[in-house]
Amino acid sequence: MTTPASxxxxxxxxxxxxxxxxxxxxxxxxxxxxxxSQPWPYDAFERFLGDDGFLVAVEGGTIAGYIVAxxxxxxxxxxxxxxxxxxHPDHRDSGIGTALLTRGMAVLTARGADSVKLEVRxxxxxxxxxxxxxxxxxxxxxxxxxxxxxxxxxxxxxxx
Ligand SMILES: CC(C)(COP(=O)(O)OP(=O)(O)OC[C@H]1O[C@@H](n2cnc3c(N)ncnc32)[C@H](O)[C@@H]1OP(=O)(O)O)[C@@H](O)C(=O)NCCC(=O)NCCS
Numbered sequence: 375m376t377t378p379a380s381x382x383x384x385x386x387x388x389x390x391x392x393x394x395x396x397x398x399x400x401x402x403x404x405x406x407x408x409x410x411s412q413p414w415p416y417d418a419f420e421r422f423l424g425d426d427g428f429l430v431a432v433e434g435g436t437i438a439g440y441i442v443a444x445x446x447x448x449x450x451x452x453x454x455x456x457x458x459x460x461x462h463p464d465h466r467d468s469g470i471g472t473a474l475l476t477r478g479m480a481v482l483t484a485r486g487a488d489s490v491k492l493e494v495r496x497x498x499x500x501x502x503x504x505x506x507x508x509x510x511x512x513x514x515x516x517x518x519x520x521x522x523x524x525x526x527x528x529x530x531x532x533x534x
Pocket of ligand 1: 410461465466473495500501504
Protein backbone atom coordinates (compact mmCIF):
# COMPACT_ATOMS: atom_id res chain seq x y z
CA MET A 375 0.00 0.00 0.00
CA THR A 376 1.38 3.41 -0.92
CA THR A 377 0.01 6.88 -0.54
CA PRO A 378 1.31 9.63 -2.79
CA ALA A 379 2.33 12.89 -1.13
CA SER A 380 0.31 15.89 -2.27
CA UNK A 381 1.28 17.01 -5.74
CA UNK A 382 3.47 13.96 -6.36
CA UNK A 383 2.64 11.14 -8.71
CA UNK A 384 2.62 7.65 -7.26
CA UNK A 385 5.11 5.18 -8.71
CA UNK A 386 8.85 4.75 -9.07
CA UNK A 387 9.66 8.37 -9.92
CA UNK A 388 7.23 10.13 -7.57
CA UNK A 389 7.18 10.29 -3.81
CA UNK A 390 5.33 7.62 -1.90
CA UNK A 391 5.01 6.86 1.79
CA UNK A 392 4.66 3.23 2.90
CA UNK A 393 5.35 1.05 5.95
CA UNK A 394 9.02 0.25 6.46
CA UNK A 395 10.23 -3.23 5.53
CA UNK A 396 13.28 -5.20 6.63
CA UNK A 397 14.93 -4.58 3.23
CA UNK A 398 14.81 -0.81 3.96
CA UNK A 399 16.76 -0.97 7.22
CA UNK A 400 20.30 -0.52 5.86
CA UNK A 401 19.25 2.57 3.89
CA UNK A 402 17.44 3.92 6.96
CA UNK A 403 20.49 3.42 9.19
CA UNK A 404 22.66 5.15 6.58
CA UNK A 405 20.39 8.21 6.64
CA UNK A 406 20.25 8.09 10.44
CA UNK A 407 24.07 8.09 10.60
CA UNK A 408 24.28 11.08 8.27
CA UNK A 409 21.63 12.96 10.22
CA UNK A 410 22.50 12.56 13.90
CA SER A 411 25.64 12.64 16.05
CA GLN A 412 24.14 9.93 18.27
CA PRO A 413 22.27 7.77 15.77
CA TRP A 414 19.91 4.93 16.59
CA PRO A 415 21.56 1.54 15.90
CA TYR A 416 20.12 -1.01 13.45
CA ASP A 417 18.29 -3.03 16.10
CA ALA A 418 16.48 0.04 17.42
CA PHE A 419 14.75 0.32 14.03
CA GLU A 420 14.31 -3.44 13.72
CA ARG A 421 12.08 -3.38 16.84
CA PHE A 422 9.54 -1.20 15.01
CA LEU A 423 9.15 -3.38 11.91
CA GLY A 424 5.48 -4.22 11.47
CA ASP A 425 4.40 -1.13 13.41
CA ASP A 426 2.15 1.13 11.33
CA GLY A 427 3.95 4.20 12.71
CA PHE A 428 7.26 3.15 11.12
CA LEU A 429 7.08 4.63 7.63
CA VAL A 430 9.51 5.33 4.81
CA ALA A 431 9.40 7.90 2.03
CA VAL A 432 10.46 6.47 -1.33
CA GLU A 433 11.50 8.83 -4.10
CA GLY A 434 12.79 7.75 -7.48
CA GLY A 435 12.95 4.18 -6.18
CA THR A 436 15.27 5.01 -3.25
CA ILE A 437 14.62 5.46 0.45
CA ALA A 438 14.64 9.23 0.98
CA GLY A 439 13.51 9.38 4.63
CA TYR A 440 11.59 7.75 7.44
CA ILE A 441 9.56 8.40 10.57
CA VAL A 442 9.03 6.34 13.71
CA ALA A 443 5.91 7.22 15.68
CA UNK A 444 4.05 5.26 18.35
CA UNK A 445 1.40 5.54 21.04
CA UNK A 446 1.63 4.60 24.71
CA UNK A 447 -0.89 4.78 27.54
CA UNK A 448 0.11 7.26 30.24
CA UNK A 449 -2.15 8.07 33.18
CA UNK A 450 -5.08 6.58 31.25
CA UNK A 451 -4.50 8.73 28.19
CA UNK A 452 -3.09 7.78 24.80
CA UNK A 453 0.09 9.75 24.23
CA UNK A 454 1.55 9.81 20.72
CA UNK A 455 5.29 10.17 20.31
CA UNK A 456 7.32 11.13 17.26
CA UNK A 457 10.43 9.16 18.16
CA UNK A 458 12.58 9.72 15.08
CA UNK A 459 12.34 11.46 11.71
CA UNK A 460 15.01 12.14 9.11
CA UNK A 461 15.34 12.84 5.42
CA HIS A 462 18.48 12.10 3.39
CA PRO A 463 20.52 15.31 3.03
CA ASP A 464 20.18 15.19 -0.80
CA HIS A 465 16.38 15.05 -0.52
CA ARG A 466 15.73 17.77 2.09
CA ASP A 467 13.71 20.96 1.57
CA SER A 468 11.37 19.47 -0.98
CA GLY A 469 8.46 18.52 1.27
CA ILE A 470 9.41 14.95 2.25
CA GLY A 471 9.65 15.72 5.98
CA THR A 472 6.23 17.35 5.76
CA ALA A 473 4.80 14.31 3.94
CA LEU A 474 6.25 11.91 6.54
CA LEU A 475 4.95 13.97 9.45
CA THR A 476 1.52 14.25 7.83
CA ARG A 477 1.25 10.47 7.51
CA GLY A 478 2.79 9.84 10.94
CA MET A 479 0.28 12.20 12.59
CA ALA A 480 -2.57 10.48 10.72
CA VAL A 481 -1.46 7.10 12.10
CA LEU A 482 -1.32 8.49 15.67
CA THR A 483 -4.74 10.10 15.27
CA ALA A 484 -6.20 6.83 13.96
CA ARG A 485 -4.71 5.04 16.97
CA GLY A 486 -6.58 7.35 19.31
CA ALA A 487 -3.76 9.60 20.52
CA ASP A 488 -5.04 12.52 22.66
CA SER A 489 -1.83 14.44 22.12
CA VAL A 490 1.57 13.97 20.51
CA LYS A 491 4.95 14.85 21.95
CA LEU A 492 8.46 14.95 20.58
CA GLU A 493 11.93 16.00 21.65
CA VAL A 494 14.08 18.28 19.53
CA ARG A 495 17.56 19.69 20.02
CA UNK A 496 17.34 23.27 21.27
CA UNK A 497 19.51 24.42 18.33
CA UNK A 498 17.65 22.48 15.59
CA UNK A 499 15.80 25.46 14.16
CA UNK A 500 14.77 23.74 10.90
CA UNK A 501 13.05 20.88 12.68
CA UNK A 502 11.43 23.24 15.22
CA UNK A 503 10.01 25.31 12.35
CA UNK A 504 8.59 22.18 10.73
CA UNK A 505 6.99 21.07 14.00
CA UNK A 506 5.48 24.52 14.60
CA UNK A 507 3.88 24.31 11.16
CA UNK A 508 2.19 21.13 12.45
CA UNK A 509 0.83 22.90 15.52
CA UNK A 510 3.46 21.69 18.01
CA UNK A 511 4.21 24.12 20.83
CA UNK A 512 7.26 24.10 23.09
CA UNK A 513 6.30 22.64 26.48
CA UNK A 514 9.55 22.58 28.44
CA UNK A 515 13.30 22.33 28.19
CA UNK A 516 15.23 19.28 29.40
CA UNK A 517 18.80 20.35 30.27
CA UNK A 518 21.53 17.98 29.02
CA UNK A 519 19.06 15.53 27.43
CA UNK A 520 21.43 14.58 24.61
CA UNK A 521 24.72 12.76 25.06
CA UNK A 522 26.78 15.80 24.08
CA UNK A 523 25.10 17.79 26.84
CA UNK A 524 22.72 19.69 24.57
CA UNK A 525 19.28 20.58 25.89
CA UNK A 526 16.10 19.13 24.41
CA UNK A 527 12.90 21.04 23.91
CA UNK A 528 9.79 18.93 24.46
CA UNK A 529 7.09 19.99 22.04
CA UNK A 530 3.44 19.00 22.32
CA UNK A 531 0.40 19.08 20.11
CA UNK A 532 -3.04 18.34 21.49
CA UNK A 533 -5.28 16.42 19.10
CA UNK A 534 -8.63 16.91 20.80
C1 LIG B 1 13.98 17.99 9.88
C2 LIG B 1 13.91 17.23 8.54
C3 LIG B 1 13.34 15.86 8.79
C4 LIG B 1 12.96 18.03 7.61
O1 LIG B 1 12.84 17.26 6.39
P1 LIG B 1 12.62 18.01 4.98
O2 LIG B 1 12.26 16.98 3.99
O3 LIG B 1 13.78 18.87 4.66
O4 LIG B 1 11.33 18.89 5.33
P2 LIG B 1 10.44 19.75 4.33
O5 LIG B 1 11.08 19.78 2.98
O6 LIG B 1 9.06 19.22 4.41
O7 LIG B 1 10.46 21.16 5.01
C5 LIG B 1 11.71 21.81 5.22
C6 LIG B 1 11.73 23.15 4.53
O8 LIG B 1 11.54 22.99 3.12
C7 LIG B 1 10.46 23.82 2.70
N1 LIG B 1 9.75 23.10 1.64
C8 LIG B 1 8.75 22.22 1.80
N2 LIG B 1 8.33 21.77 0.60
C9 LIG B 1 9.08 22.38 -0.31
C10 LIG B 1 9.14 22.34 -1.73
N3 LIG B 1 8.29 21.58 -2.43
N4 LIG B 1 10.08 23.07 -2.37
C11 LIG B 1 10.91 23.85 -1.67
N5 LIG B 1 10.92 23.94 -0.32
C12 LIG B 1 10.01 23.23 0.34
C13 LIG B 1 9.61 23.99 3.91
O9 LIG B 1 8.84 25.18 3.83
C14 LIG B 1 10.63 24.06 4.99
O10 LIG B 1 11.15 25.37 5.04
P3 LIG B 1 11.67 26.00 6.42
O11 LIG B 1 12.97 25.30 6.72
O12 LIG B 1 11.84 27.42 6.11
O13 LIG B 1 10.62 25.71 7.45
C15 LIG B 1 15.29 17.18 7.84
O14 LIG B 1 15.83 18.46 7.76
C16 LIG B 1 16.29 16.27 8.54
O15 LIG B 1 16.33 15.06 8.28
N6 LIG B 1 17.12 16.84 9.44
C17 LIG B 1 18.13 16.04 10.15
C18 LIG B 1 17.47 15.13 11.15
C19 LIG B 1 16.65 15.91 12.15
O16 LIG B 1 17.03 16.97 12.63
N7 LIG B 1 15.47 15.35 12.49
C20 LIG B 1 14.57 15.95 13.45
C21 LIG B 1 15.01 15.51 14.81
S1 LIG B 1 13.93 16.16 16.07
